[in-house]
Amino acid sequence: MSTLRLPLPHDDRHFVGYLSAARALSPSAVLLLDDLQRANRRTLEVLAGLQEPAVGTYCTPVQPGHAGLEHLARTVIALRPLARADSERLLAAMIEATPAPELVDDLHRCSRGRPSLLRLAVDAHRTGGSLRILDGTAHLAGTGTFSFPAPNHPVMQRLRLLGRAEWGVLKALTVLHPLGTAAEQMVADRLKMSAAELGEVLARLSPHLSRTAGTWRFRVPLVERCVREQLGPWERQDLSRSAVIALWDGTATCSDPSYLPERLIDAGRLVDTGRAATELLEAGRAAMVDNPSHSQRWLRAAARSHTDPATRATALALHAVVCGSRHDHRLAVESTAQVLRQCARLISPDLLQEIQVTRLIALAANRETAALHAIAEHGSGALPGSDGCRAVTAALALSLVGQWGQASRLLANTRTTWSSANNTTATYGELLHVETAVLSGRMAALDRLVKDPELLPLFRDPRHRLTTLTHLARILIGLGETARAEHLLSRHDGHSMPLSDADSALIGLRTGAWRPALRQSRLALADSVSVGQPIPHTALIHETTMALAAGGWLRRARAVIEQGRTNQAAVPHVLDLAEAELELVINRRERARHLLEHGLSSAARQNLMMITDDMWLRILLLCPSKSHTALAELKRIACRMGTGRTRRNYLLGRAIVCKDRGDQAVKVARDRGQPAEVAETLELVALHTGWGNTRLLREAYEIYGHLDALLPRARLRRLMAEQSIPVPGRAATVAETERLLAILVSEGLTNRELARVLQTTEKSVESRLTRLFQRAGYRSRVELAAAMMTGRYPGSPQPQT
Structure with a gap:
């Protein structure tokens, strides 16, 4: 049966002719009529007399003006909002x-x-x-905008058809409703309505408005935002002026701290601009940590309207800092350049140092490497600020382009200068010194600050307390010391602090929550969230690569590495390790060895030690002739750094070379509580020491299953079969094998590459693919890849990356 959908005509007097014309177009169609709540009595009478099938829709609850709908309706079906x-x-x-x-x-x-x-x-x-x-x-994305609909958008048109009075009340309430009981009188005065008239209009607007504790609210937040955007410039300005005056003279109150600053911006010059600029600066400064998006807007407005040059410079500088904290890197580069060009001498030494740091990190995130190299090469002479400020800024530029040795020497030679400067310079200098020390394997400075963060001058500043704590925590997380990082944060705040996507992703990847962690990681890497701290940034690239590769997403893993190299990651030997481990996954051992040796040589030239223990452990496994040299290096690194990861790597290397039971390595890994690390330890101990093969391999297999690490699971199935160890769950194993094959196909691997990854023959791969296509009902690789990308492949939602 066909249907004919008709909106209710704007002029109900011609409804009969309108209906006849529609019926002539399609005599047998079922009529679908929208918005019957706008029908008048004559229209309802015509509809009641229809003999033909018709379906009408109308807004509920039914209002007195169109009560006839209830009599007209034979069957009422309530259409609930979507779950x-x-x-x-x-x-x-x-x-x-x-x-x-x-x-x-x-x-x-x-x-x-x-x-x-x-x-x-x-x-x-x-x-x-x-x-x-x-x-x-x-x-x-955090830096995008919301493009509001045009006035002729269907949603806006339906609202405007409510009536002139209703539309006017809706627009006024989008600005005034947070003022509570005062809002009704202000709306009535503005629209020249009596209280009774306004009450009738509000009753008709009940499908869109609700009232709680004397305050009107929009039932749908998006409707409120869109209606407010339909205000003309003068309407918005005048309504905001009324709100500001009411709040300033005490005739109205509002509990929302963001309401007055927003109205001050919209009111513009219709209110006292001096007072407005001062209040915007105060509100923007107070919101920098908890509400940076609003803070950015308020500080920019304060900078534009304040007449005092020094205060305007402070507002502009704080705005630039917030741009950096929100990872709006392009705007941060522009804003910091404006501050340094126009008013560097008008801001405090602390704020100037913060501007310098913000600018360098934004340049690195924006891949403006030429500017970074220019600052690094020219040294501190061309930079503004005190000698200490210039030294710390130059050292940061050196570190961001990977010149860690020079950065470390500059900080050591100027320590007396920057440590006795302002609090911000002293704090940034100390944190950068800690980072250079950790990279070279010296942990004392980090341990001292983790034990007592109050040694950092900025720790006593409420705005910087969280920043300094999370900076230390990120270094610990980058080293794999997640338990120490979480303890540090909870110890100084009484509860766990909110972390960025990069921090949460790295913790999740370490602790086994791979699916949400991969999604957070991809966002963090795309937005260059952690680029200002090379230790956690490169660790995030490494862990993301390993998790993706373990799941079979090999091309995506390689893309993460390539992105890191394109962005000129400041610790390149970590990328060599990540790429080497990826080459091992696809069974290219010689290429992996070359990458490891190249990475170790690069680290040695820069006097860097962090993560070289992982590289030496891989060398020990790949090159038996170098096993004793590798073990000696593992012992040296473990003794110097003393982290759980370096100790586990040394004990594991010793178990492999000396053929001992490896129980100490297993215990350290278990105590650290990082599932992928535990599974790898169990697997290597079982394979290379011969101790507890069956039990350890089964446990590793189960852990990899919880992680959804399909490639390690496939590798262990082959090893367990070779040793006649039963693999549990045959039906589940078949489904998992096919899912891995589907993922690898969706990643674009050829049959030859599939054979290398799965360690089988091309003929076997062809047979497996034929069975997969027949069972799943796909006719080509393209169809299969599309199903994987959209999550339609049975039992295989796409990775949250």
Whole structure:
């Protein structure tokens, strides 16, 4: 049966003719009529007399003006908003990608599950550039914008058709409703309505508004945002002026700390600009940690409107710092350059140092390596600020281009200068000194600050307390000391502090939460979140690569390494290790050995020791002739650094070379509580010492299963079969093997490459692919790859990367 959908005409007086014309177009069609709540009595009478089948929709609850609908309705079906799961499915279809959980939560919440509003939100984020798709997963980027719909958008048109009075009240309330009980009188005065008239309008707006404790609220947050955007410049300015005056003279109150600063910006010159600029500066400074997006906007507005040159310079500098903290690197480069060019002498020495650091990190994140090299090569002479400030800035530039030896010598030669300078210079100098020391294997300075962070001058500043703590914690996380990092944060705050995507990803990758950690990692690497701290940044690249490779996503793993090299990661030997381990996965042992030797030579030239223990352990496994040299190096590194990872690597190397039981290595690995490390330790002890083969291999196999590490599982199945160790779950094993093959195919591997990775023959690969295509119903590699990318392959959601 066909249908004919008709919106209710704007002029109901011509409804009969309108209906006749529609019926003539399609005599047998079922009529679908929208927005019947706008129908007048005559229209309802016509509809009641229809003999033909018709379906109408109208907004609920039914208002007195169109009560006839209840009499007209024969069957009422309440259309409830979408549940979150339904919104997720609809978003996936709209975006043609898998929406990240945070994206689903945000859009479902702001639209309250209304399909048309979900579409509006997707289009607005996509147009504004804030919707980002990485490896088939959609995310909201922190630096994008929300492109509001035009006035002729269908959603806006439906709201405007409510009526002139209703539209005016809605617009006014988008600005005034947070003022609570005062808002009604202000709206009535502005629209020249009596209290009774306003009450009638508000009653008709009940589908869109609700009232709680005397305060009107929009039922759907996205509707409020979109209606407010329809305000003309003068309307917005005048409404905001009324709100500011009411708050300043005490006739209204608002509990939302962001409300007044936003109204001050919108009111512009209609209020006291001097007072407004001062309050914006205070609000922006207070919100720098907890609400950086608002802080950035308020500080920029304060800088534009303040008349005092020194205060304006402070606002501009703080705005630049917030741009850096939000990872808005392009704007951070522009803002810091403006500060240094126009008002470097007007800001405090502490703030000048912060500006210098922000600029260098933003340049590194923006891949502006020429500018970084220029600062590093010219030294501290061409930089603004005191001698200490210039020394720390130059040392940071050197470190960001990988010249760690020169950075360390500069800091050592100027220590008296920068340590006695302002608090910010002394703190950044000390943190950079710690980082250079850790990279060369000297842990004393880090241990001292972890034990007592109050030795850092900025630790006593509330705005910088979290920054200094997380800086130390990131170094520990980069070294694999996740338990110490979490203890440090909880010890000084009483509870776990919120961490960035990069921090959470690295902890998750270490502790076995690979799926959410990979998603966070991909976002962090795309936004260069951790680029200012090379130790955790390169560790994140390494761990991300290993997790992706273990899951079979080999091309994606290689892309992460290539991205790290393109960005000129400041600790390149870690990338050599990551690439070598990837080559081992695909059974290219000679290429892996070459990369390891190259990385060790590079580290030796820079006097770097961090992560070289992992490299020596791989050399020990690959080159039996160098096993004693490698073991001696592992012992030296473990004695010098003393971390859990270096001690585990030495004990494991000793077990392999000396053929002891390896129980000490296993115990250290278990105590560290990092599943991938435990599984690798169990596997190597079982294979190279002959101790507890069956039990250890089975346990390693089970751990890899929890991690969804498909390639190590496949490798262990072959080893267990060779040693006649039963593999549990034959049916599950077949499904897992096919899933691994499907992933490798979706990664674009040829049959020859598949054979090398799976350590089988090309003929065997062809047979497996034929069975896979027949069982799954795919006709080509392209169809299979598409199914993997969209998560349609049975039992195999795509990796959250």
